[in-house]
Amino acid sequence: MSFVSTLRQWDEAVACVEQRDPASALRIFLNIEEKNSKIFFNIGCLYLNNSELDEAEKAFDRSIGKDEHLAAAFFQRGVTFYKKERFEESLLDFQQAFKQLRGNQLIDYKPLGLRYKLYACEVLHNIGLVQAQLGKWEKAQENLLTALSLRADAKFSHIDHALDAILKQKLFPLVEIRAGLLFKPNKHYVAELEKRDYLGKAKVVSSIVPADEFSGFAPLQPQVDNVPSTPKVPEVLRVFEGEPHTVLYEFYPETKEELAVLPGNIVFVLQKGADNWASVVFNEKIEPLNENDDIPAPPRRAPPSRPIISQALLYSSQTNNIRDFSGCIVKVHFRFTIAVRIAHGQSYGIILQTISSKLKLPASALTLCYAKEGVEERVNLEESEMEAVWNSVKDNRLALWCSLTEVKYNSLTHLLVALYSYASSTPEDLDFEQGNIITVLSKVNDEWLEGQCNGKVGIFPSSFVKALNGDQQCE
DSSP: OOHHHHHHHHHHHHHHHHTTOHHHHHHHHHHOSSOOHHHHHHHHHHHHHTTOHHHHHHHHHHHHHHOTTOHHHHHHHHHHHHHTTOHHHHHHHHHHHHHHTTTOSEEEOGGGTOOOEEEHHHHHHHHHHHHHHTTOHHHHHHHHHHHHHHOOSTTOTHHHHHHHHHHTTOOOOOOOOOTTOOOOOOHHHHHTTSOOOSSOOOOOOOOSSTTOOOOSSSOOOOOOSSOOSSOOOOGGGGGGGSEEEEOOSOBOOSSTTSOOBOTTOEEEEEEEOTTSEEEEEETTEEEEEEOOTTOOOOOOSOOOOOOOOOSSOEEOTTTOOEEOOOOEEEEEESSSEEEEEEOTTOOHHHHHHHHHHHHTSOGGGEEEEEOOTTOSSOEEOOGGGHHHHHHTOBTTEEEEEEEEOOOOOOSSOEEEEESSOBOOSSTTBOOBOTTOEEEEEEEOSSSEEEEEETTEEEEEEGGGEEETTTTOOOO
16 A cells, blocks of 8 residues: 555544544554554554453554554553553553653654643653552652652642542542544645645636636627528628738728728728729728728738757757757655656666655665565665666666665764754754764664754754764764
């Protein structure tokens, strides 16, 4: 299934939830073939709201398997285990969710499509509740006191009530994510799914018919009353019977039978009289016109022929070089599919730079591969493979696969250089400018890293940076 199909089904399922039809939303989510961690999270939430705890547990397992740093998935699975009275496993999940907060007071999931903030104080609140269920009242009290110190807003008054209940060795309600909150697809991608009318609807600007709103290829014709039974031959057809002449002098009519003309007008002479008057057609009107001997004859020279331009070549007006557009069409499968035209026999560097410019991503962050004949797995594209690549071209078509190069790091810190400037959108993001040196602290997921720059610590997209001097590490 393509990314577009997944995106369309995801958006349709979220719309069903907003229309209070969770059953249809769950059915659409389950029909998606390529599910990511966010979609599995949404499925788990729908099962949890329906009290189908076993199915909810499986969905949250799949979500964590896709993204082991998704704290919200650990939190919801902890809620599921608590409702199944599996308190030991619930405690482990809540503790793991707190660990993924990495010392921050909250995680705002709005940039990822979920309008929810996971607060550290509420995670500690649930940890205290599970410990109370296990009879560990002192540890429960310690966690609630820590939650009270991390409380950033007066709206968390339920933590005070929970602490009062612990002192009396009583239980208190569990904190859950509100029903109906789901991860939504990127709104910019969804907007591209809608068909756009770039031409718009034609509008009548000028017409001889009052209130004419017809916008087709022919204007409405004025209607006349008392139409004769025998249609009259249009006078304009009589133009073909006359000879065209150009008017040299201005003439003002003195009677209704005479015709007003200006120098340069073209008239068609139908009949010449002996009294220097002629019957002519001008603007579909037939009137007598005063004729003199100075009216020139119509032009007899044939019009020039149209110059012949080759359809295969296009000449540049600046360089006068011939540009040959006969190249190979290369289809590149990325997160979406693009097509570029590249001349046969080009090197690996030119192909990589062309695709990099098309995707607007740095060439160092891209890895290309192709399907080599006789090999099951795709082979990475290198300069040594270019002869085999061009030999595999069929019908002037070539298919390549592109992926982002994963930034390599290990347990030691790692130095990266910023390819682009990045401005934070949440408190957890790390600001930096192009060319800044960033120290990597850990990997959040396949697309995000945690690092330090200019004395600040935060997360940032891995596609905005590259390794400094290969795999050089800081001491």
